[in-house]
Amino acid sequence: MRKIYMFDTTLRDGEQSPGVNLNTQEKVEIALQLEKLGIDRIEAGFPIASPGDLAAVNAVARAVKNASVTGLARSREKDIDAVVEALKGAQDPRIHIFLATSPIHRKHKLRMEKHEVLEAAEAMIKYAKKHFSQVEFSAEDAGRTEIDFLVEVTALAVKLGVSVVNLPDTVGYLSPYEYGNIFKTMKEQVPGIEKVQLSAHCHDDLGLATANALAAIQNGADQIEGTINGIGERAGNTALEEVALALYTRGEFFQATTGLNLQEIAKTSRLVSKLTGMPVPGNKAIVGANAFAHESGIHQDGVLKEKTTYEIISPATIGMKDSKLVLGKHSGRHAFREKLVDLGFEGLSEEQVNAAFGKFKDLADRKKDVSNEDILALLEEKIIETPEVFALEQLIVSFDSHKGPSATVRLKTPSGIVSHTAEGNGSVDAIYHAINAQTGEVVELDDYTIKSVTDGTDALGEVHVVLKQGEYSAQGRGVSTDILEASARAYVDALNRLVEKRQEPPRTKRDRDNVTLI
Ligand SMILES: CC(=O)SCCNC(=O)CCNC(=O)[C@H](O)C(C)(C)COP(=O)(O)OP(=O)(O)OC[C@H]1O[C@@H](n2cnc3c(N)ncnc32)[C@H](O)[C@@H]1OP(=O)(O)O
Numbered sequence: 001m002r003k004i005y006m007f008d009t010t011l012r013d014g015e016q017s018p019g020v021n022l023n024t025q026e027k028v029e030i031a032l033q034l035e036k037l038g039i040d041r042i043e044a045g046f047p048i049a050s051p052g053d054l055a056a057v058n059a060v061a062r063a064v065k066n067a068s069v070t071g072l073a074r075s076r077e078k079d080i081d082a083v084v085e086a087l088k089g090a091q092d093p094r095i096h097i098f099l100a101t102s103p104i105h106r107k108h109k110l111r112m113e114k115h116e117v118l119e120a121a122e123a124m125i126k127y128a129k130k131h132f133s134q135v136e137f138s139a140e141d142a143g144r145t146e147i148d149f150l151v152e153v154t155a156l157a158v159k160l161g162v163s164v165v166n167l168p169d170t171v172g173y174l175s176p177y178e179y180g181n182i183f184k185t186m187k188e189q190v191p192g193i194e195k196v197q198l199s200a201h202c203h204d205d206l207g208l209a210t211a212n213a214l215a216a217i218q219n220g221a222d223q224i225e226g227t228i229n230g231i232g233e234r235a236g237n238t239a240l241e242e243v244a245l246a247l248y249t250r251g252e253f254f255q256a257t258t259g260l261n262l263q264e265i266a267k268t269s270r271l272v273s274k275l276t277g278m279p280v281p282g283n284k285a286i287v288g289a290n291a292f293a294h295e296s297g298i299h300q301d302g303v304l305k306e307k308t309t310y311e312i313i314s315p316a317t318i319g320m321k322d323s324k325l326v327l328g329k330h331s332g333r334h335a336f337r338e339k340l341v342d343l344g345f346e347g348l349s350e351e352q353v354n355a356a357f358g359k360f361k362d363l364a365d366r367k368k369d370v371s372n373e374d375i376l377a378l379l380e381e382k383i384i385e386t387p388e389v390f391a392l393e394q395l396i397v398s399f400d401s402h403k404g405p406s407a408t409v410r411l412k413t414p415s416g417i418v419s420h421t422a423e424g425n426g427s428v429d430a431i432y433h434a435i436n437a438q439t440g441e442v443v444e445l446d447d448y449t450i451k452s453v454t455d456g457t458d459a460l461g462e463v464h465v466v467l468k469q470g471e472y473s474a475q476g477r478g479v480s481t482d483i484l485e486a487s488a489r490a491y492v493d494a495l496n497r498l499v500e501k502r503q504e505p506p507r508t509k510r511d512r513d514n515v516t517l518i
């Protein structure tokens with residue numbers, strides 16, 4: 001198996017994601033995790049960009065012991081000098097210099113003729129070689145460069161003794177076939193190409209970054225550049241975890257492998273997401289929350305019988321626990337029964353499971369996620385039929401910057417419709433005071449959580465509260481496009497459940513195991 005070198009640019013191209021800004025401490029934390037992951041080369045930043053980035057690259061260079069650390073430079077002496085400064089103290093330093101080669105970039109951005117590009121590349125590679133034994137040269141926008149000129153540029157870099165030539169698809173423009181062909185052509189036409197490593201650096205503008213990186217490997221690339229979670233400029237870079245898992249899962253096909261410690265992937269992904277503030281989409285390959293989750297009945301049934309029916313990777317491979325069976329409206333009886341067993345309801349008859357399953361399907365039609373609590377409540381026949389002792393009729397909330405918030409709540413109670421106005425420290429506090437005054441219930445708010453159910457400013461807000469009253473506690477849920485209304489609904493819902501619970505003796509686990517389903 002051919003070894004593919006993994007070049008991580010989360011701290012440089014990844015940081016170019018709009019809105020991302022990593023400080024020195026954060027860069028070091030990520031770099032040390034990348035080291036644990038077994039990344040071969042870490043691009044820590046672009047030192048000329050700012051004194052702060054130079055200092056951060058230096059801190060990474062000094063902290064990392066088991067990977068090569070690199071910094072990016074334009075083909076300018078002052079950029080190279082900044083990298084020299086930044087990599088002081090590095091165990092295994094290397095410089096990465098780049099110059100665009102495509103006609104669009106030559107004409108409009110650099111305003112250079114072909115011969116000027118060659119002259120600048122030559123001068124700067126020679127300058128960099130004075131300071132570094134390991135030099136990587138990137139022909140920026142190689143993907144849109146005339147192939148003959150790219151051969152000429154690559155041949156020059158090889159002749160000047162660089163260690164790596166990187167051929168980026170800077171704007172994510174090429175198809176895998178075309179990108180692979182570039183590597184094939186370099187292998188066939190550049191004299192001495194065997195003396196250097198060829199590197200692929202892809203962007204995801206057309207969603208092809210990983211496919212293109214794999215095509216490069218099939219055509220001789222030795223190094224893949226990318227980021228964790230695929231973050232990066234515009235639509236991002238190749239996600240390194242995707243390449244690593246493609247080679248691991250399809251090793252025989254690609255005849256290549258990485259030296260990564262795959263078990264560190266989930267942890268690295270979470271850390272990068274947390275420190276960059278970029279959430280990982282649920283459906284993201286390998287590291288998305290749904291990558292190992294099954295919701296539909298037919299899939300769940302298959303996975304329960306034999307995991308490989310619908311799982312090509314075991315979650316343990318990337319350091320995750322087990323795959324998840326998520327109960328929702330597409331789930332079937334097999335997964336539902338499994339969940340019941342997980343919750344401690346073993347030995348239920350077919351008839352009992354069927355009765356509960358019918359209710360579960362009704363609920364799943366109305367609710368996005370069906371939680372364990374919902375299922376427990378469902379088994380107890382409470383979620384749908386909690387008697388409404390209290391019901392919210394109307395809510396008016398006002399805020400005066402001098403007096404603070406006040407809330408008027410009209411409630412349906414067993415003694416008829418009542419209304420009360422109260423003040424509070426905040427609007428939710430005022431609402432809860434107004435409700436308490438009318439119900440006569442003395443309760444303690446034990447927990448209050450709010451989350452957005454959908455996107456946008458008109459998102460549905462979902463509020464969960466837990467109320468305590470002596471030995472009793474009950475949770476309530478309220479959903480509305482207005483979070484104050486959702487808060488009021490959740491509180492009234494919890495009160496109703498509390499009143500109902502109070503009318504029964506508290507249940508023990510044993511009671512629960514013996515629950516009778518209708
Ligand atoms: C494909 C990539 O991801 S490349 C990396 C992109 N990353 C970044 O740009 C992040 C960090 N960048 C920065 O902080 C700034 O752009 C700096 C410090 C590098 C330069 O800032 P400024 O001097 O203000 O220049 P500015 O960014 O406006 O313009 C870029 C200049 O570099 C030139 N340039 C671009 N690439 C190269 C190169 N590889 N070699 C030499 N010059 C280059 C441009 O032609 C332009 O030159 P001009 O001023 O003579 O027109």
Ligand SMILES: CC(C)C(=O)C(=O)O
Pocket residue numbers: 013072098138140141166168169170171201203
């Ligand atoms: C600096 C280079 C390698 C780059 O990020 C690109 O071309 O996308």
Ligand SMILES: [Mg+2]
Pocket residue numbers: 013168170201203233
């Ligand atoms: Mg890039």
